[in-house]
Amino acid sequence: MPTSILVFLGLAVLGIIGLIVFSLSGQRRPSPASRPDDLHIPSETGLEHAPKTAINPKPTPVTPWRPKETKAIPAQAFATPGKPKPIPFGMVGAGLSKDAHHKAHLQPLPAPIEDLAPPICPYCGNLLAKRPKQKTRCPHCNQVIFVKYTPTDPVKRLVTESQLLLVEQQWAEYQVVKSQLRIDAELAIFGISPGSNEEAVVETLKVFSDDPSKDIGLRKMAAHYLSSKLTGRDKTKWATIGYRLDLEALLSNGYQEVEIRGGASPCPSCQSIAGMRVPTAEAKAKHPIPNKNCQRWKEFRNCCAFWGTPRI
Known part of the structure; x- marks a missing residue:
C-alpha cells in the first residue's frame, strides 16, 4: 500500500479521536470546588443567572406534633352535676322512668376500651410520651392523672382529680339504680309494681x-x-x-x-x-x-x- 495512503488514514483516525475527546470534555460539569459563584443557567424565561444553591442541603428539622388547641375534658362528659339522690324503698328512683332504667342499666356493660386519641394531659394540655395505663404524674406539670371510664362511656380517658370525683359519683348512681332494679324484679314476683309506696x-x-x-x-x-x-x-x-x-x-x-x-x-x-x-x-x-x-x-x-x- 502506498505511503501516502497510510499517512492519510492515520490523520483521519487522529482527527476522529480528537473530535470525540473534544465533545466529551465539553459535556463535563465543573466540580463543586471549581464552580463559580454564579452558575450560567440558560432557560426559556430569559433568566441568565441564578444564585448558587447547595448540592446536598441539610434536612429541615422535624417539629414534634402538637395540637393547635388543647382543652381539658369537660366534667359534663362524665356525670351530671349534683349529688346522687337516695332511692326510696319500693320506688324506681333517680328521676328516670322504668323503661329508661332498663335501657341504660339492665344491659351488660361493654368491656372498657383504650382511647385512640393522642395522650394529652388533662391539666396543662401537653402531649405525653405514651398513654398511661394507670394513675401517673404528668412530667410537665407534675399533676396526678387518672385513667377512668364510666358506665355510659367505656373509653378509658385521662381525667383530673376533680373529674375523678364525678366519675365515682356516676358509678355510685349506677350501683344504686342497679340495686333498685333488682329489688323491683323481686317485688314483681309478689305482684308489686315499681313505683308502689x-x-x-x-x-x-x-x-x-x-x-x-x-x-x-x-x-x-x-x-x-x-x-x-x-x-x-x-x-x-x-x-x-x-x-x-x-x-x-x-x-x-x-x-x-x-x-x-x-x-x-x-x-x-x-x-x-x-x-x-x-x-x-x-x-x-x-x-x-x-x-x-x-x-x-x-x-x-x-x-x-x-x-x-x-x-x-
Missing part, C-alpha cells in the same frame, strides 16, 4: 308471708325482705318468721333431720353450734335459730347460723 309494699308482703296457701319459698323470701327493710320490733318479728319459714320449707321437702350451718365467718356463739344435726320435730319445737347469743343478731338482727340440709 313503702306502706303498700310492706302490707302486701305481710299478707303474702302469712298466707299458708302461698308457696313456702316465696313466703320466706317475703319475710326476709321485710326484716331487711323494717326496724325495731318489726325487724325482729319478721326475721324470726323468716328463719321459721326456712325450717318449714325443709320440712315440706320431706327432710326428717336438719343441720345448723355457720356461714363463712360465724361469730363464736354460732361457730359452737355449727354442724349440729337436729330432728325436724325438735327443731320446730325449740327454734334454736335465730341464735339469741349471736353477735350479729344482737346488733343487726341477722343471725350467722341458718338451717341447711344434712351433709352426707
Whole structure:
C-alpha cells in the first residue's frame, strides 16, 4: 500500500479521536470546588443567572406534633352535676322512668376500651410520651392523672382529680339504680309494681308471708325482705318468721333431720353450734335459730347460723 495512503488514514483516525475527546470534555460539569459563584443557567424565561444553591442541603428539622388547641375534658362528659339522690324503698328512683332504667342499666356493660386519641394531659394540655395505663404524674406539670371510664362511656380517658370525683359519683348512681332494679324484679314476683309506696309494699308482703296457701319459698323470701327493710320490733318479728319459714320449707321437702350451718365467718356463739344435726320435730319445737347469743343478731338482727340440709 502506498505511503501516502497510510499517512492519510492515520490523520483521519487522529482527527476522529480528537473530535470525540473534544465533545466529551465539553459535556463535563465543573466540580463543586471549581464552580463559580454564579452558575450560567440558560432557560426559556430569559433568566441568565441564578444564585448558587447547595448540592446536598441539610434536612429541615422535624417539629414534634402538637395540637393547635388543647382543652381539658369537660366534667359534663362524665356525670351530671349534683349529688346522687337516695332511692326510696319500693320506688324506681333517680328521676328516670322504668323503661329508661332498663335501657341504660339492665344491659351488660361493654368491656372498657383504650382511647385512640393522642395522650394529652388533662391539666396543662401537653402531649405525653405514651398513654398511661394507670394513675401517673404528668412530667410537665407534675399533676396526678387518672385513667377512668364510666358506665355510659367505656373509653378509658385521662381525667383530673376533680373529674375523678364525678366519675365515682356516676358509678355510685349506677350501683344504686342497679340495686333498685333488682329489688323491683323481686317485688314483681309478689305482684308489686315499681313505683308502689313503702306502706303498700310492706302490707302486701305481710299478707303474702302469712298466707299458708302461698308457696313456702316465696313466703320466706317475703319475710326476709321485710326484716331487711323494717326496724325495731318489726325487724325482729319478721326475721324470726323468716328463719321459721326456712325450717318449714325443709320440712315440706320431706327432710326428717336438719343441720345448723355457720356461714363463712360465724361469730363464736354460732361457730359452737355449727354442724349440729337436729330432728325436724325438735327443731320446730325449740327454734334454736335465730341464735339469741349471736353477735350479729344482737346488733343487726341477722343471725350467722341458718338451717341447711344434712351433709352426707
